[in-house]
Amino acid sequence: MSLPPLADLLATARVVALPMHTRFRGVDTREALLFEGPQGWAEFSPFVEYGDDEAATWLAAAIDFAWNPQPAPVRDRVPVNATVPAVAAESVADVLARFPGCRTAKVKVAEPGQTLADDIARVRAAREVMGPEGRIRVDANGQWNVDEAEHAVHALAEFDLEYVEQPCATVEELAELRRRVTYMGIPVAADESVRKSSDPLAVARAGAADLLVVKAQPLGGVTHALQIVTAAGLPAVVSSALDTAVGLAQGAALAAALPDLDYDCGLGTASLFLDDVADRRPVDGTLPARRTTPDAAALDRLAASPDRREWWLDRLRRCHEALGGAADAA
Structure with a gap:
């Protein structure tokens, strides 16, 4: 996989916190980091307890979805x-x-x-x-x-x-x-x-x-x-x-x-x-079976707190580096 520069991910990164109807899998509020690439929007949301090695695989999936064409569908x-x-x-x-x-x-x-x-x-x-x-x-x-x-x-x-x-x-x-x-x-x-x-x-x-x-x-x-x-x-x-x-x-x-x-x-x-x-x-x-573009108002409404946003951006930087990105790519 060709790894885009970290700056390209950070340029559109939005961190959101979604409230849930009922506690599920120990989660009351689901946090995720979203970014946009040439193919559209993607999500990076490994659970917070996961280490960087495991989380980096989730980032690879998000980059692939945002930057690369996907396999042809056989159903719509x-x-x-x-x-x-x-x-x-x-x-x-x-x-x-x-x-x-x-x-x-x-x-x-x-x-x-x-x-x-x-x-x-x-x-x-x-x-x-x-x-x-x-x-x-x-x-x-x-x-x-x-x-x-x-x-x-x-x-x-x-x-x-x-x-x-x-x-x-x-x-x-x-x-x-x-x-x-x-x-x-x-x-x-x-x-x-x-x-x-x-x-x-x-x-x-x-x-x-x-x-x-x-x-x-x-x-x-x-x-x-x-x-x-x-x-x-x-x-x-x-x-x-x-x-x-x-x-x-x-x-x-x-x-x-x-x-x-x-x-x-x-x-x-x-x-x-x-x-x-x-x-x-x-x-x-x-x-x-189609891509999703997040609603701009919803991104604002569901924006995570500043400290949680920074936590996710730090995680993104570490996982990008684990995938082979330069530490000073930003």
């Missing part, structure tokens, strides 16, 4: 799922109402401080709203050990799960769980084991998953993510990393370029925000 709209945070069961219907037309719901489970009973109640509430024809998948973010995951899959099986996402943390655990529950016909999906691994194909080689959850930013961009999916030889679901509307456009570009798309994608997460830099909420359960 992408079906998306609703996302249900670890809310109380009585709040599930209100959450799902923000995802009009979505036929699939991904329900967060295994939230620290909650119980399996809470998960069961939440998934039951989602099934009641979605009806018998709706699709329900659950995401544990690697919080269960193998025995806990096996017990949870049995307890949740009555709700006709489409798949269970990252039930355990390690590839070895995923492989063991998959061996134990294969007879139930509930697929195992890998997310963090692909996204945070130095060897994203390890999951496929170990027979640890039936499908992959891929995200454009942490995998280094659309082209690299497509290469991983092709090499793995497994079905893929494209998901967001709690992106702004700009980042969701990159995810949609990845989903639009996949030769096969058998599952609804986790790109409807704009509905989790109270406000955004543009409107990328699902319409009739789908998103358009």
Whole structure:
């Protein structure tokens, strides 16, 4: 990848802070740095706890999206799922109402401080709203050990799960769980084991998953993510990393370029925000596969505080240097 000068990124950099309807993945307000390149706007938004080595991959993805043409799409709209945070069961219907037309719901489970009973109640509430024809998948973010995951899959099986996402943390655990529950016909999906691994194909080689959850930013961009999916030889679901509307456009570009798309994608997460830099909420359960230009007024309205802006600009400088940019490029 040809690396543009840091000054070119800083020239249009805007740091925003998006408030959320409900706490999600430990986040109440989602911060992101946006910049514009020759191809359009891109997003750099690794989670704040990530180190610079990991965050630099996210920057490479953003630069690729802003500076380079993307793979040709094979579809112009992408079906998306609703996302249900670890809310109380009585709040599930209100959450799902923000995802009009979505036929699939991904329900967060295994939230620290909650119980399996809470998960069961939440998934039951989602099934009641979605009806018998709706699709329900659950995401544990690697919080269960193998025995806990096996017990949870049995307890949740009555709700006709489409798949269970990252039930355990390690590839070895995923492989063991998959061996134990294969007879139930509930697929195992890998997310963090692909996204945070130095060897994203390890999951496929170990027979640890039936499908992959891929995200454009942490995998280094659309082209690299497509290469991983092709090499793995497994079905893929494209998901967001709690992106702004700009980042969701990159995810949609990845989903639009996949030769096969058998599952609804986790790109409807704009509905989790109270406000955004543009409107990328699902319409009739789908998103358009096109770039997003942020609204100028929204960039001003959602601007992060001066100290947070400087924190993100410093992070941008460090990650640019880690990618091979000169330290004094600014």
